[in-house]
Amino acid sequence: MRRIPQWLQEKYELEIRFGQQVNEISLPKIVTSQETWLVERVIVCSGADFETLYPRVFKENAITKCKLQMMKATAGKKIDIGPSLCAGLTLRHYQAFAECPSLKKVDERYDNELKDFKTHGIHVLLSQNNYGELIIGDSHHYGKTHEPFDREEVNQIILNYLSTFLNVEDFQVTERWHGIYPKLSGKLNLIAEPEKNVTVVNGLGGAGMTLSFGLAEKVIESVYNTYHLQL
Numbered sequence: 001m002r003r004i005p006q007w008l009q010e011k012y013e014l015e016i017r018f019g020q021q022v023n024e025i026s027l028p029k030i031v032t033s034q035e036t037w038l039v040e041r042v043i044v045c046s047g048a049d050f051e052t053l054y055p056r057v058f059k060e061n062a063i064t065k066c067k068l069q070m071m072k073a074t075a076g077k078k079i080d081i082g083p084s085l086c087a088g089l090t091l092r093h094y095q096a097f098a099e100c101p102s103l104k105k106v107d108e109r110y111d112n113e114l115k116d117f118k119t120h121g122i123h124v125l126l127s128q129n130n131y132g133e134l135i136i137g138d139s140h141h142y143g144k145t146h147e148p149f150d151r152e153e154v155n156q157i158i159l160n161y162l163s164t165f166l167n168v169e170d171f172q173v174t175e176r177w178h179g180i181y182p183k184l185s186g187k188l189n190l191i192a193e194p195e196k197n198v199t200v201v202n203g204l205g206g207a208g209m210t211l212s213f214g215l216a217e218k219v220i221e222s223v224y225n226t227y228h229l230q231l
Ligand SMILES: Cc1cc2nc3c(=O)[nH]c(=O)nc-3n(C[C@H](O)[C@H](O)[C@H](O)COP(=O)(O)OP(=O)(O)OC[C@H]3O[C@@H](n4cnc5c(N)ncnc54)[C@H](O)[C@@H]3O)c2cc1C
Pocket: 020, 021, 022, 023, 045, 046, 047, 048, 049, 052, 053, 068, 070, 178, 179, 180, 181, 201, 202, 203, 204, 205, 206, 207, 208, 209, 210, 211, 212
C-alpha cells in the first residue's frame, strides 16, 4: 500500500500532500490546513470521515461505520497456506451467497452452535502476507462511534473458529488491532455530486481493496467525459 503513492508520483508525476486536512472546498478554491489550491474539479474520497466535507451527502445516504477486529499470527515452522482460506461462516457474511437455497439451514446451524457469531458479526478469513505471516479477520460492529478498546472475547471466538479449519504448530498471535470503514445499507458504493464539478466517492465497505480500482476507472471516465462536454 505504501508503495502506491510512490509509484503514482514516479509514473504519472502526481503531486501528493501528506499530513494536511482539506477543510473547505469552494471551487475553484480548496483550503487545506496548510495551503490553498486553485482547481477545476474535485473528487472527495474521505473514507470514514463523514463529518468534515459534505456531511449532508452522508446524512442523506444511510451510512454508518463498521469496526473490525483483526489479528496477525506466526507459525513455528515456515508454512505456505496458498490461497486465502475461509469456512462456513463466510457463506452468511457475503451477499454473493444470499441466493443459495441451503443458506437458511447454514444460518440456523451457526445460530444454534453459537449466537455470538451473529452478535459480533464474525466470519473468519485467513490470508498470508509476503512475510509469511498469517492475517486473521474479523468481527463487524456497526455504529457512528466506537469504543477504542478491542474485546478479547471476540478475538477468542475468531481464534476458536479458525482452529476448526487451520492446524499449524506453534501458532502464535503477534498483533491485534481494529480498523473502521464506512458501510452503506443496501448499496455497494456512494457516488454523489453535491455541487458542480465536485464528486464524492465513498461507502465501499469491506470490499474497497478489491473493488476500488475498477470503480476508480469508471468514476474518472465519467468525470472526464462530463468535463469535456462542458468545455
Ligand atoms: C480492518 C479492515 C479490513 C478490511 N479488509 C478488506 C478486505 O479484505 N478486502 C477488501 O476489499 N476491503 C477490505 N477493507 C475495506 C477497504 O480497506 C476500504 O473499503 C477502502 O480502504 C476504502 O477506500 P477509500 O479510499 O474510500 O477510503 P480510505 O482508505 O479510508 O481513505 C480515505 C483517506 O482520506 C483521508 N481523509 C479523510 N478526510 C480527509 C480530509 N478532510 N482531508 C484530507 N484527508 C482526508 C483519510 O485520512 C484516509 O487516509 C477492509 C477495511 C478495514 C478497516
